[in-house]
Amino acid sequence: MEPNEIEEDEFGFSRNYFLSKELGNSGKKSGRKLADIDIVEEQELREAMANMEQKHEKEIDELIKSYKSLYQEWVCELRCGFGLLMYGFGSKRTLLEDFATTALTEHSVVVINGYLQSINLKQVVITLAELLWDQVKTQQKTTSRSLVKDQQPFNTRSVDDLIAFLDGKNQDDSESFVCVLVHNIDGPGLRDSDTQQYLARIAACSNIRMVASIDHVNALLLWDKKMVHTQFNWYWHHVPTFAPYKVEAMFLPLILAQGGNSQNVKTATIVLQSLTPNAQSIFKALAEHQLAHPDEEGMPVNNLYTICRERFLVSSQITLNSHLTEFKDHELVKTRRDSDGQDCLYIPIPNEALEKIIKDISQ
Known part of the structure; x- marks a missing residue:
């Protein structure tokens, strides 16, 4: 067989393969609904988690002791100007707080709990600046120098002025610093680009010196080369x-639990993200109307169709x-x-949760 004939056969085979796949799936649609998710009460699930027995306690204790023997090395690394990043399976919260209370007693320590849903970063920077200022005044007293004016x-x-103060030459002792201890620097309260x-x-x-832990599998995607190395x-x-994430998990909605609005946001977002951009835009149009008119029973289908036509989201009523x-199938x-007997569309989700959904699918 000639080379050209072989290439034509291969092209025809691949074309027919993808064509059959396209035709085979064209009439299918997902039958999954929000109500199909098997969930339990959150309190019941948390109690079950709390009663789980920890295995290999002796081996884990020996492992933690081996880390504690490294505390002085970690302090030396901080004094040399490094930041410490702790990774590995299991909660590192107890370990890092033990390190801070036993090995960093000569330094002020500010703790940031990244596993919280929201964090006031400016307040953290203000606290750091106040602690550093206290250290500066203490040094001036011990060296019998006049205090800097208030x-x-x-x-x-x-925040920019505060960071400039933290980076200024405020202290005589280069080994004196304020330590920032960040539990889960990849947590939901710190994960956005601006915060990082x-x-x-x-x-x-x-x-400033920073000690932090990471647990998310994609944590490294938060930083570029300059941020990591410089x-x-x-x-x-x-x-x-190998410690359970008991404290960290208290502030996160459980995927398998009935969590009210948090669960509605999570499941609805998952469904919407699996749909086409046009479908998402149609849902947002309905959601925006519902948020803007909370006292109405819903949005007439004709009104939604007019808006979607104006935004070039649909070409026909069909x-x-x-x-x-599809929206109704997924509930x-x-x-x-x-009150006028007209059929209206509405989204059976509270407005607060609906705003969160729109924000999530718009990212």
């Missing part, structure tokens, strides 16, 4: 503790109906009659 209150200054940039700038300050200047330590059918949208 500065502008830190809570009235911008500010944390990197704080870690790069001459009077600003954070991480010294990596593999410290698996197209819109197919999207609405994202329901229909009810208003």
Whole structure:
């Protein structure tokens, strides 16, 4: 057989293969619904987790003792200007707090709990500046030098000004610093790009040292090369503790538990993200109307169709109906009659949760 004939046969085979796949799936649609998710009461699930017995306690205790023997090495690394990044399976919260209370007694320590849903980063920077200022005044007293004039209150200054103060030459002792201890620097309260940039700038300050833990599998995607090697200047330590994430998990909605609005947001977002961009935009149009008119029974189908036509989301009523059918199949949208007897569409999710869903699918 000639080479050209072989290439034509291979092309025809591949084309027919993908064509059959496309035709075979064209008539299918997902039958999954939110109500199909088998969930239990959150309190019941948490009690079951609390009663789980820990295995290999003796071996784990020996492992933790081996980490404690490294405390002085870790302090030396901080004094040399490195930041400590702890990784490995298991919660490192207890280990890091023990390190801070036993090996960093000569230094001020500020703790950031990254596993919380929201964190006031400016307040953290203000606290760091106040602690550093206290150290400066203490040094001036011990060296019999006149005190620096009182500065502008830190809570009235911008974050950039505060970071500049933390990076200034404020102390005579280069080994004196304020330590920032960050539990789960990859946690939900710190995961956005702007926050990570500010944390990197704080870690790069001459009077600051950072000790942090990571647990998310994609944590390294938070940083670029400059942040890792220059600003954070991480010294990596593999410290698996095999400890349960009891405290950290208290502030996160459990996937298998009935968590009210949090669970509705999670499951609805998962379903919407599996749909086409046009379908998501149609859902957002309905959601925006519902948020803007909370006292109405819903949105008439004709009104939704007009908006979708204006935004070039659908070309016909049939197209819109197919999207609405999919929404109804997943129980994202329901229909009810208003006081005039007109069928209206509404989303059976509280407005607060609905705002969160729109934000999630818009990212």
